[in-house]
Amino acid sequence: MQADNRLPRYQRLRDELVAMIAARHWRPGEAIPTEQALAKSYDVAVGTVRKAVDLLVAEGMLERFQGRGTFVRRASFDSSLFRFFRFQTKQGERRIPESRILRREVVEAPSAVAAALQIAPNARVIRLSRLRLIDDVPMLAEEIWLPFDRFEAFARLPIDGIGDLLYPVYEAECNQVIASATETLTVEAIGPLHARLLRIEPGTPTVVIERLAYGYDRHPLEWRRSRGPASEFIYQAEIR
Amino acid sequence: MQADNRLPRYQRLRDELVAMIAARHWRPGEAIPTEQALAKSYDVAVGTVRKAVDLLVAEGMLERFQGRGTFVRRASFDSSLFRFFRFQTKQGERRIPESRILRREVVEAPSAVAAALQIAPNARVIRLSRLRLIDDVPMLAEEIWLPFDRFEAFARLPIDGIGDLLYPVYEAECNQVIASATETLTVEAIGPLHARLLRIEPGTPTVVIERLAYGYDRHPLEWRRSRGPASEFIYQAEIR
DNA sequence: TAGTGGTCTAGACCACCGC
C-alpha cells in the first residue's frame, strides 16, 4: 500500500498523519510526536513536516502550542449554534442550551436518512427527538439520526444520564469521534408539530439547519435537523 | 517610518505588500514582482517572501500561478448572491441578475449609515435604490449608500449607462476599489414598500443582507442592504 | 529556452514551556 508518488511529500505525509488520527492511534487531546521525530521516522526534512502540519492546522485537525507540542484537536461544536443564532440568557450570557430528550427509538431508516448516512435503505437507525432550552424557554427542536450498528451502545444508555452535549457521549460510549460537519440552512414556515414544541404560532418562519457530521475518516456518522425561530437568527460572513 | 521590529519579517513584509496594493502601486489584475526580486529588494530570503505571499494568498488578496507569476486578485462578488440564494433562471442557469436602478439621490447620511461608513453624521451620501431581476422577476431589493466625497463622479453618471455590476464602475469612474466585505444576515417579515417592489405579500419572510464593503486599506467604502424572499434562501457551511 | 512559482533539504538561532 504505497501512496501516489506523484503527490508532493508534504501531501502524502499529511494523509499519513490523518490516517493515524482516524485510526485513533493519536487521540483527540493528545500530543503527536515532535516535528523532529516525525521528520526522522518519515525520512523527510523538518520543513516538509512543518508544511504537512500547517495544512492540518489550517484544516482544524491539529493545534500547535509553542514550547509544548502539537495536539490532536477536539472538534468543538458548542459554538456552532451561536454562529447562527443570537441565543442568550436573560443576563446576556451565552451558554450551552439545556437538552431535553423527548424520545428515543430504533426504526428503519427513511430513504433520505439512509442516503445521507450512506447505509442500506431500511437499515436500522436510532432516532432521537430533542429540545434545547435556555432559561426553560425552548430554542431549538432537533431530530437526530444515528446508524444503529455503530451506536448500539447509545440505544441502551439510560436516557436521563445523557448530558447536554451528545458528541462526548458518542466518544465515551460508542468510540465514535465527530471530526467535522457540513450544515445547510434554509427558512421554512413551521408546521403544527414543531410549533407546539417551540411554543410558537404554526406558520412562524423558522431556520432549519441540516447537519451531516463525519468522523476523521470522512464517513458520515450522524444526521440531524434543527429548527429555531428565524427571529433569533443572525449570521455573519466575510466576503472576498 | 519603521515597522515594529518585534514582528516577524514575513509579517512586516506582508504589511508592506498590502501597502503597495492599497496605494494602487500594484493594481488588481497586475503581476507583482517575482519572489526573487522581492527577496532582493526587501533584503530577505526567498522563503520569507514565500511565507508573506502565502498569507496574502490565504487572505484572498493575491493569486499565484505557477510559471506565470503572482497577481493582485480582483475581488469577485458576483457569486456572493449565490452563496446565500438559489436564484436561477427558468433554464436552471446561474447568471448575474439584471439591475434596475430605481432612484439615485444625494442626501445627508442617516446616523446608522454615517457610523458604518465612518463619516461625519449628516455628511452627504449618495443613496441608490435598486432592483435585481432574473427573467424579469424581482429577486432582490437593494439600498446602497456611498460617501459623496469619494464617489462624486458616480453621482453625475447617466443612470442608464450603469451596468449590472457596480464595483467595476466604482473602479473606472471613482478610482475606488472594493477589496473585501462583511455581510450580516437576518430574517424579517417584509414591509409593504419592499413587498411591492418584490411583488410578494407584505409580511412574507425575507432574508436581509447587510453588507459593508472595504477598500484594500480596510476603509469602508459602501454600505448596502438587500432583501430577498426567504423561500429562495439556502446557505451551506463547513463546521470544525 | 528563459523565467516563473512549487517542492525539498539542512541547518542556525530564537521564544516559549515545563520541570
Place this chain on the structure above:
DNA sequence: CGGTGGTCTAGACCACTAC
C-alpha cells in the same frame, strides 16, 4: 535547564508558462 515549536536562511532541483 532541555525540549518544543517559530523564524529565517541559502541553495538545489522540478513543473509549468510564455515566447
